[in-house]
Amino acid sequence: MATIEVFDPPMCCSSGVCGPSVDPALARFSSALHWLANQRITVERFNLAQQPQAFAASEVVKTALKQYGNECLPLILLNGAVVSKGCYPTRDELARLAGVEPDQPVQARPATQLPVIQTKCC
Numbered sequence: 730m731a732t733i734e735v736f737d738p739p740m741c742c743s744s745g746v747c748g749p750s751v752d753p754a755l756a757r758f759s760s761a762l763h764w765l766a767n768q769r770i771t772v773e774r775f776n777l778a779q780q781p782q783a784f785a786a787s788e789v790v791k792t793a794l795k796q797y798g799n800e801c802l803p804l805i806l807l808n809g810a811v812v813s814k815g816c817y818p819t820r821d822e823l824a825r826l827a828g829v830e831p832d833q834p835v836q837a838r839p840a841t842q843l844p845v846i847q848t849k850c851c
Contacts, residue, residue: 730769730770730771731770731771731807731808731826731827731828732770732771732772732773732807732808732809733762733765733770733771733772733773733805733806733807733823733826733827734773734774734775734787734805734806734809735762735772735773735774735775735803735804735805735806736775736777736783736784736787736790736802736803736804736805736806737774737775737776737777737802737803738777738799738802738803739776739777739778740776740778741778754817755817757817757819757820758817758818760820761818761819761820761823762774762823764820765820765823765824765827765829768824768827768829770827770829777799777802787806789806789809789810789811790804790806793811793814797814797815800815801814801815802814802815803815803816803817805818805826807826807827812826813826
């Protein structure tokens with residue numbers, strides 16, 4: 730099964746979907762990631778401001794940052810390889826990358842498998 734890793738630019742909270750003016754692109758992307766996770770695709774998301782150690786631990790990410798600077802963020806990896814940089818892919822693009830039909834209904838998962846993320850937001 731596929732693993733999608735998202736390396737976001739610095740944001741005030743883990744998804745960027747917070748505060749008084751939410752970027753609609755970030756809201757759509759967060760929704761697309763949630764949908765993808767419900768398709769049994771492993772999704773991991775890292776924010777440079779909150780999880781710099783994840784960026785430092787990945788040779789692929791460090792190389793991209795050295796080569797392109799922060800302009801490569803968000804950086805999307807599929808099974809460890811860069812598949813998108815500098816923009817947030819649409820749900821259809823993410824589905825294609827992960828090998829999932831974009832109009833597939835959400836597959837129910839037991840609640841114990843859904844991650845609970847405790848984070849402070851701005």
